[in-house]
Amino acid sequence: MIALKLEQSDGRIVAVLDDAALSALDLKAGDTIYLQRADFGVVALAEHDPDHEARTARGRALLKRYQRTFEAWSGG
Secondary structure (H helix, E strand, O other): OOOOEEEEEOOEEEEEOOHHHHHHHOOOOOOOOEEEEOHHHOEEEEOOOOOHHHHHHHHHHHHHHOHHHHHHHHOO
16 A cells, blocks of 8 residues: 655645655656546546546547538648
8 A cells, every 4th residue: 555645835735655656656756647536435546637538539529520621721
């Protein structure tokens, strides 16, 4: 189990991980991680945004739907 220590720094709450936790999670300073609340009080940790795939799919669908309009605007 990895414990996160929360500290206040410059008006922000920061999570402090020791070297063992950073190594176990393959993280380094500056990395972004995402926490997502799951069922039964469980919190999931992810290296990528869980909603990214859905947003990308919606964006691709919009581009496909309006492809001719975009081409007309760009002169293509």
